[in-house]
Amino acid sequence: MNRAESPRRTTERQYCAEMNRHRTAARSAPRRPARCAVAAVAVVAVATVAALTACSGRGSSGTIDSVDHVGVMRYPPAARVQAPSISGPNLAGEPVDVRAAGAGKVVVLNVWASWCAPCRSESPVLAAAANAFSANVVFIGIDEEDQASAAESFVASNHLPYQSLADSDGALLRKLTMLPQAGIPSTLFLDRSGRVAARVVGPLTTKSLTTVLQQLVSETT
Numbered sequence: 001m002n003r004a005e006s007p008r009r010t011t012e013r014q015y016c017a018e019m020n021r022h023r024t025a026a027r028s029a030p031r032r033p034a035r036c037a038v039a040a041v042a043v044v045a046v047a048t049v050a051a052l053t054a055c056s057g058r059g060s061s062g063t064i065d066s067v068d069h070v071g072v073m074r075y076p077p078a079a080r081v082q083a084p085s086i087s088g089p090n091l092a093g094e095p096v097d098v099r100a101a102g103a104g105k106v107v108v109l110n111v112w113a114s115w116c117a118p119c120r121s122e123s124p125v126l127a128a129a130a131n132a133f134s135a136n137v138v139f140i141g142i143d144e145e146d147q148a149s150a151a152e153s154f155v156a157s158n159h160l161p162y163q164s165l166a167d168s169d170g171a172l173l174r175k176l177t178m179l180p181q182a183g184i185p186s187t188l189f190l191d192r193s194g195r196v197a198a199r200v201v202g203p204l205t206t207k208s209l210t211t212v213l214q215q216l217v218s219e220t221t
Contacts, residue, residue, distance in 0.1 A: 069201060070201050070202045071200070071201065071202065072198065072199075072200050072208050072211075072212065073198060073199050073200075073201075074197065074198040074212065074215075075196060075197055075198060077191075077195075077197075077219070080191065080193075080195035080196055080197055081195060081196055082193075082194055082195055082196075083098075083099075083107075083176075083188070083190050083194055083195065083196050084175045084176065085097075085098075085099060085175075086098040086099075086109070086142075086165070086172055086175060086176075087099075087165075088165045088166065088167070088171075088172060089165070089166055090163045090164060090165055090166065091143065091148065091151055091152055091155065091163070091164055091166055092163075094163075096140070096163060096165055098140055098165075099194055101138055101140065102138040102140070102190065102194070104192055105136055105137060105138050105192060106133075106136060106137045106138070106189065106190065106191060106192060106197075106213065106216045106217055107137070107138050107139075107140065107189070107190040107194075108126075108129075108130075108137060108138070108139045108140070108187060108188075108189055108190075108209075108213070109140055109141075109142060109176070109187065109188040109189075109190070110126060110139065110140075110141050110142065110185065110186075110187045110204075111141075111142045111144055111167075111173060111176075111179065111184045111185055111186045111187070111188075112141055112142070112143060112144065112154075112164075112184060112185050113143060113144045113145060113146045113151075113184060114143075114146050114147070114150040114151050114153065114154035115146065115150070116144075116184050116185060118184075118185055118202070118203040119154075119184060119185045119203070120154070120158065121203055122185055122203040122204045122205075123154075123158035123160060124158070125204050125205060125206050125209055126139065126160065126204065126209070127158060127159050127160050127161060128206070129206075129209050129210060129213065130160070130161050130162050131161060132210075133213055133217065134161075136217045137213055137216075137217065138162075139161075139162040140162060140163060140164065140165065141155075141160065141162065141163070141164030141165065142164065142165050142167050142172050142173065143164045143165065143166050143167060144167050144170065144173060144184055145167065145168060145169070145170055146166070146168070148166070151164070151166070176188060178196060178199060179199060179201070180201055183201075185202065185203055185204070186199065186200065186201050186202070187199065187200040187204055187209075189212055189213075189216060191216055191219060192216075192219070197212075197216055198212045198216070200212075
């Protein structure tokens with residue numbers, strides 16, 4: 001017997017389809033004013049904000065450990081693998097190497113864009129945690145297929161106290177194969193040894209972020 005698709009699943013698919021259409025348009029018209037892109041996405045995001053889900057190019061039909069699973073996924077130390085090498089210019093054009101910047105500390109890699117409404121909704125959570133955990137955690141953003149001026153404005157208006165890598169062509173995200181390749185926001189957590197310890201697909205909440213960070217900071221290895 002076939003089961004009817006749930007309203008939440010349908011809403012997520014509609015949201016994802018709209019986000020993917022926007023990303024395709026952004027690639028073909030990179031000089032389009034950012035305010036138009038933000039407005040287009042915001043209309044859809046307002047309609048789906050209750051779902052608080054990320055957009056995935058393959059929908060949200062994956063299993064709990066699939067790249068498309070929306071929510072928090074944590075990995076025990078024995079199951080962790082080394083994160084790929086991530087480096088490139090930040091929004092100011094200065095070179096950044098994630099492995100060097102986060103040596104000996106917990107690292108939070110947050111994938112975002114100025115045109116992503118859910119990214120804006122999670123920004124206060126990220127800003128607060130970056131300040132609260134500054135002694136033990138390094139936060140680094142990955143700005144996905146964005147315009148430089150719009151990205152800089154986003155960082156300033158949301159008071160983000162950490163640097164972001166500019167991923168204008170999606171090359172950095174493609175290295176992070178454990179994250180959705182057609183939807184943001186998403187976040188990757190690295191332990192002190194540079195191994196992938198957790199991920200969150202969809203907007204972060206204070207509870208989801210602080211719970212993962214408290215666990216990783218308390219680990220001795």
